Amino acid sequence: DAGITQSPRHKVTETGTPVTLRCHQTENHRYMYWYRQDPGHGLRLIHYSYGVKDTDKGEVSDGYSVSRSKTEDFLLTLESATSSQTSVYFCAISELGGETQYFGPGTRLLVL
Amino acid sequence: DQQVKQNSPSLSVQEGRISILNCDYTNSMFDYFLWYKKYPAEGPTFLISISSIKDKNEDGRFTVFLNKSAKHLSLHIVPSQPGDSAVYFCAAYSVQGAQKLVFGQGTRLTINP
16 A cells, blocks of 8 residues: 555534645655545545645635645645535545556545 | 546446446546545545556456547446445546546445345
C-alpha cells in the first residue's frame, strides 16, 4: 500500500470556523490531489499540486485553499466552513500525474 | 458538464454470476480509462485500466471493454464473489490535458449469496 495518511480522520466543526486537513505521503510522489466524495457526485477534484508550491484548482475549488511547502505534505483549508462542505475528503498521490492515483483513507468532516 | 457518467447507482448480482458495470464518457480526448473500487470507510483502490488504443484488458476475474465509437466502457467481473461488493468508480484521463482524473458518480455493487 502507498504510504498516505490523512489527519484528522474525523472532525466535527461549526459553521464559520476555519478547518485544515492534512495529507502526508512517504512515497516522494510529485503529484498530490484533494477530492471530496458526496452521494450522487462521485469523486470531485478540489485542488491539486504538481510540485512544491505549485498548485491548481479543480472543479469544486470555491471555499477551499491549499498549500504545499514540502513534497510530503499537502494541506487543505476551509477558510470559513459551511454546511455544504460536510463531506468525505480524500487525498491522492501520483508519481507521474493523472492515470493511476493512490488514495488515502479519507477524512469525514461534519459542519454543523 | 459531467464528462464521465455512471448511470446505474446500484447493481445487485448473485454470487457466481457475471457483474457488468457500465460507464459513458463525452470527451473524445481521453486516452486512459480506469476503474477504482471502494469499500466503506476506506479510500478508493485502483483495479484495472485500459488505454484508448485497446478495446479489451483482462486481469484475472476482471475485464474492461472499451467501445470508442460509442464512448462507452464496461467492467466485467466473472465470477462475482461476496468480496466484490463495493462501490466502483470509472475514471478517465487525457495525456494532453491537465494531470488529473475525471471520475464518474460510482455504482454500488452488491453480490448476494
